[in-house]
Amino acid sequence: xxxxxxxxxxxxxxxxxxxxxxxxxxxxxxxxxxxxxxxxxxxxxxxxxxxxxxxxxxxxxxxxxxxxxxxxxxxxxxxxxxxxxxxxxxxxxxxxxxxxxxxxxxxxxxxxxxxxxxxxxxxxxxxxxxxxxxxxxxxxxxxxxxxxxxxxxxxxxxxxxxxxxxxxxxxxxxxxxxxxxxxxxxxxxxxxxxxxxxxxxxxxxxxxxxxxxxxxxxxxxxxxxxxxxxxxxxxxxxxxxxxxxxxxxxxxxxxxxxxxxxxxxxxxxxxxxxxxxxxxxxxxxxxxxxxxxxxxxxxxxxxxxxxxxxxxxxxxxxxxxxxxxxxxxxxxxxxxxxxxxxxxxxxxxxxxxxxxxxxxxxxxxxxxxxxxxxxxxxxxxxxxxxxxxxxxxxxxxxxxxxxxxxxxxxxxxxxxxxxxxxxxxxxxxxxxxxxxxxxxxxxxxxxxxxxxxxxxxxxxxxxxxxxxxxxxxxxxxxxxxxxxxxxxxxxxxxxxxxxxxxxxxxxxxxxxxxxxxxxxxxxxxxxxxxxxxxxxxxxxxxxxxxxxxxxxxxxxxxxxxxxxxxxx
Amino acid sequence: xxxxxxxxxxxxxxxxxxxxxxxxxxxxxxxxxxxxxxxxxxxxxxxxxxxxxxxxxxxxxxxxxxxxxxxxxxxxxxxxxxxxxxxxxxxxxxxxxxxxxxxxxxxxxxxxxxxxxxxx
Numbered sequence: 077x078x079x080x081x082x083x084x085x086x087x088x089x090x091x092x093x094x095x096x097x098x099x100x101x102x103x104x105x106x107x108x109x110x111x112x113x114x115x116x117x118x119x120x121x122x123x124x125x126x127x128x129x130x131x132x133x134x135x136x137x138x139x140x141x142x143x144x145x146x147x148x149x150x151x152x153x154x155x156x157x158x159x160x161x162x163x164x165x166x167x168x169x170x171x172x173x174x175x176x177x178x179x180x181x182x183x184x185x186x187x188x189x190x191x192x193x194x195x196x197x198x199x200x201x202x203x204x205x206x207x208x209x210x211x212x213x214x215x216x217x218x219x220x221x222x223x224x225x226x227x228x229x230x231x232x233x234x235x236x237x238x239x240x241x242x243x244x245x246x247x248x249x250x251x252x253x254x255x256x257x258x259x260x261x262x263x264x265x266x267x268x269x270x271x272x273x274x275x276x277x278x279x280x281x282x283x284x285x286x287x288x289x290x291x292x293x294x295x296x297x298x299x300x301x302x303x304x305x306x307x308x309x310x311x312x313x314x315x316x317x318x319x320x321x322x323x324x325x326x327x328x329x330x331x332x333x334x335x336x337x338x339x340x341x342x343x344x345x346x347x348x349x350x351x352x353x354x355x356x357x358x359x360x361x362x363x364x365x366x367x368x369x370x371x372x373x374x375x376x377x378x379x380x381x382x383x384x385x386x387x388x389x390x391x392x393x394x395x396x397x398x399x400x401x402x403x404x405x406x407x408x409x410x411x412x413x414x415x416x417x418x419x420x421x422x423x424x425x426x427x428x429x430x431x432x433x434x435x436x437x438x439x440x441x442x443x444x445x446x447x448x449x450x451x452x453x454x455x456x457x458x459x460x461x462x463x464x465x466x467x468x469x470x471x472x473x474x475x476x477x478x479x480x481x482x483x484x485x486x487x488x489x490x491x492x493x494x495x496x497x498x499x500x501x502x503x504x505x506x507x508x509x510x511x512x513x514x515x516x517x518x519x520x521x522x523x524x525x526x527x528x529x530x531x532x533x534x535x536x537x538x539x540x541x542x543x544x545x546x547x548x549x550x551x552x553x554x555x556x557x558x559x560x561x562x563x564x565x566x567x568x569x570x571x572x573x574x575x576x577x578x579x580x581x582x583x584x585x586x587x588x589x590x591x592x593x594x595x596x597x598x599x600x601x602x603x604x605x606x607x608x609x610x611x612x613x614x615x616x617x618x619x620x621x622x623x624x625x626x627x628x629x630x631x632x633x634x635x636x637x638x639x640x641x642x643x644x
Numbered sequence: 645x646x647x648x649x650x651x652x653x654x655x656x657x658x659x660x661x662x663x664x665x666x667x668x669x670x671x672x673x674x675x676x677x678x679x680x681x682x683x684x685x686x687x688x689x690x691x692x693x694x695x696x697x698x699x700x701x702x703x704x705x706x707x708x709x710x711x712x713x714x715x716x717x718x719x720x721x722x723x724x725x726x727x728x729x730x731x732x733x734x735x736x737x738x739x740x741x742x743x744x745x746x747x748x749x750x751x752x753x754x755x756x757x758x759x760x761x762x763x764x
Binding site: 088089098108139215 | 655664668669678685690692693696713716717718720724747
């Protein structure tokens with residue numbers, strides 16, 4: 077497999093061997109250049125990956141013609157968009173896209189066989205536009221695959237989305253063709269298969285088959301077209317249309333029938349709603365493919381597949397199912413807004429972006445390997461979250477102002493191996509938090525101004541509590557106990573502070589309390605018992621006592637604290 | 645290393661060799677594959693199978709026409725690129741630069757006479 081990369085935001089002149097944006101090995105600056113660099117004959121598959129995982133991709137504005145290369149079924153060209161630059165089933169002006177003014181021509185022209193196009197956004201903006209994808213007029217649709225593409229050609233001379241006027245065996249799948257000046261999909265001569273496509277709001281037909289060739293069309297929807305939704309001779313299986321030309325009649329609407337999200341020209345979103353008549357009305361094609369246009373898994377079994385490019389998923393977002401290996405969400409504001417369950421067997425859940433959010437109302441269940449939320453302002457909001465269950469291996473929150481808000485969180489259960497927050501001002505707010513209980517291996521806060529505000533207890537057997545940074549704070553208002561068997565409480569930084577107002581005891585069994593930094597302070601007003609308080613000052617040892625600010629009296633310091641070290 | 649061009653310049657990406665057979669409508673040596681604004685930045689030297697030419701005093705907006713393809717009236721592709729720079733005719737000094745470093749800088753007034761159209 078030969079792999080080449082395209083990124084419009086790369087420098088000109090790279091060799092396309094990496095996704096880098098600069099340097100001699102940087103990505104090609106357009107799909108056209110990547111195509112021009114393919115050799116005359118392929119001896120292995122040649123994949124072209126468009127867009128790397130950065131924000132705000134610039135549009136690719138040059139048309140591309142695939143020709144001049146000898147391909148075969150085994151040695152094909154596979155053009156697809158990387159997961160970080162891919163649309164989510166609706167046109168995105170920040171993801172990789174081909175926006176080309178191609179007068180009397182197509183944006184992507186196929187003049188050779190065995191070319192696959194996946195996850196592309198394509199529009200031809202010319203007032204004399206011919207096509208989005210053109211495999212006609214001497215082109216080739218032999219072995220062509222168009223999968224999970226968004227195509228619109230709103231104006232033009234011909235103005236059609238996909239044009240297959242050539243002999244060959246094309247497969248169109250999971251794609252949406254909409255808002256075209258003329259037909260959405262136009263086929264003739266070819267032996268084409270169209271599966272789970274949506275063709276809407278076009279000035280001609282949704283799907284048109286010419287007088288020769290054959291077309292097998294399955295699980296497709298067409299509506300809102302000026303011409304017939306389905307026109308010509310074709311073998312249809314579980315399709316639907318607004319005008320009843322094929323399959324069941326389903327209204328092209330946001331409030332009935334198809335229940336699309338938006339059918340307004342220029343703002344189209346063909347995700348279907350919970351009441352859509354397209355849900356469960358398709359044929360199970362899982363023997364051929366299993367995902368929908370935005371990568372969601374289609375279920376298996378009779379009566380489970382939806383018609384059209386989108387498979388409806390309850391909640392409208394990411395479906396986090398049991399035994400999912402890894403779930404990763406990236407982008408500016410990746411979110412998981414599922415109400416119920418991130419289930420057992422999820423190996424890792426990662427959200428990376430500017431302001432990732434996990435809002436989970438019920439359960440993050442056992443055996444989640446690792447939950448990582450990273451970005452500028454990551455948040456895990458677990459309102460009324462009953463449990464972060466045993467066996468969460470690791471919860472990492474990394475960012476500028478990371479926060480774990482576990483209001484009314486009854487417990488971070490035993491078996492949570494590590495809870496780490498790092499960033500400028502990581503915070504754990506555990507109001508009314510009854511316990512960070514037994515067997516929490518390590519609690520680390522590292523950053524500019526980390527803070528722990530804990531209302532009640534840090535219970536036995538916390539192995540290690542580390543708060544490090546410029547101004548770390550442990551605030552334990554009315555904190556009854558930092559109880560026995562806390563192995564180590566360490567604050568390190570420029571101005572570390574332990575404020576234990578009303579703190580009755582730092583009880584026996586605290587192995588070592590270390591406060592180190594430029595101006596360390598221990599404020600233990602009303603501290604009933606801290607005995608044998610030591611500081612290491614220039615190698616010396618000084619006996620200190622806690623001062624009660626109101627009475628200016630020295631309070632007794634209780635027994636059994638082995639050492640309190642203040643290192644200057 | 646990057647060419648420091650200006651908004652008044654154009655970066656021209658050329659094929660360094662033919663692709664496809666002699667009757668092919670595919671890229672030939674010197675074909676203008678794509679043009680870019682002089683401020684786009686480049687990585688030098690350019691990778692095979694391309695050469696780069698920084699053309700000064702040619703606006704990118706004007707240069708866009710030189711990356712056009714040719715189609716017949718029914719939409720069939722005639723040539724992937726209409727325009728090319730005839731690399732056999734350019735002065736030897738430029739040929740030597742292409743051999744040595746795969747790119748050169750030239751004012752539009754000095755290179756325009758070597759830009760040819762396949763449509764005659």
